[in-house]
Amino acid sequence: MSSAIEKLRQLGFDLDEQVLQEIESQTAAFLSGMMDNPEIPDEIKQYYQRQYESDNQTMFDILLNLGMGEFNEATGEWMPKSNQVYAFDAEVFDVEHMYTLFLQGVQSIVPDVVISDIQEDLSQMTDEMIPSETVEWMQTDGKRTVSFICNDHPYSIELESWGDWINVGMLDYMNDVLEKEGCPNRLHVISHEMDQLVMLIYSTQERADMIKPLINVH
Numbered sequence: 001m002s003s004a005i006e007k008l009r010q011l012g013f014d015l016d017e018q019v020l021q022e023i024e025s026q027t028a029a030f031l032s033g034m035m036d037n038p039e040i041p042d043e044i045k046q047y048y049q050r051q052y053e054s055d056n057q058t059m060f061d062i063l064l065n066l067g068m069g070e071f072n073e074a075t076g077e078w079m080p081k082s083n084q085v086y087a088f089d090a091e092v093f094d095v096e097h098m099y100t101l102f103l104q105g106v107q108s109i110v111p112d113v114v115i116s117d118i119q120e121d122l123s124q125m126t127d128e129m130i131p132s133e134t135v136e137w138m139q140t141d142g143k144r145t146v147s148f149i150c151n152d153h154p155y156s157i158e159l160e161s162w163g164d165w166i167n168v169g170m171l172d173y174m175n176d177v178l179e180k181e182g183c184p185n186r187l188h189v190i191s192h193e194m195d196q197l198v199m200l201i202y203s204t205q206e207r208a209d210m211i212k213p214l215i216n217v218h
Helices: 002-010 017-035 042-053 055-068 095-109 171-182 205-214
Strands: 069-071 075-081 088-089 117-123 128-131 137-139 143-152 152-160 186-189 196-205
Touching: 002 055, 017 042, 017 055, 042 055, 042 088, 055 088, 055 196, 055 205, 075 095, 088 095, 095 117, 095 143, 095 171, 152 171, 171 186, 186 205, 196 205
Parallel strands: none
Antiparallel strands: 069 075, 088 196, 117 143, 128 137, 143 152, 186 196
16 A cells, blocks of 8 residues: 555645554455455455555545545534545435535636535426425426626536436536636546446546546456
């Protein structure tokens, strides 16, 4: 794990020692539990053994753990664990506030902007698909409008909604916003294109291109 940590630090990531110890402990417990489980086929065990023999998987796990932050189910609040990487599942758990949470994640890694007054207008939503805690059934398809203030400037976008999947067109829109605000860097996806888990950094294209192949676990 030490070589993976060193590689991430060389790529410009600040890593907290306590967090690294937690990740190492979690990884060890995961592998031990898998290897001791007689119901798991040997080929699956061998696959994960090979994965964790490389630094790529360890580097990916560290950034994913940091980027996912911490979600308080009791309060519905999300808190970042890093100001360098933001990760989220494209199939969201909170359909009503998916873009609010996304913008909070963007704010956590972009020091050049202040995002506030986030509003999600769901009045154009149509098909009823997914149970919600706040209403008996909530509407998930159709369109929604997301509006917010960025550096004292108002922004708004209308997005097609597809069930509980985030519309990644919001990422392109945010990069347009960053350009309009004169920000020096952009948001870049460093996870694999086919991953359901999306991992973002705020950096130059050159740095993102350097990081991505080093954490590719496919």
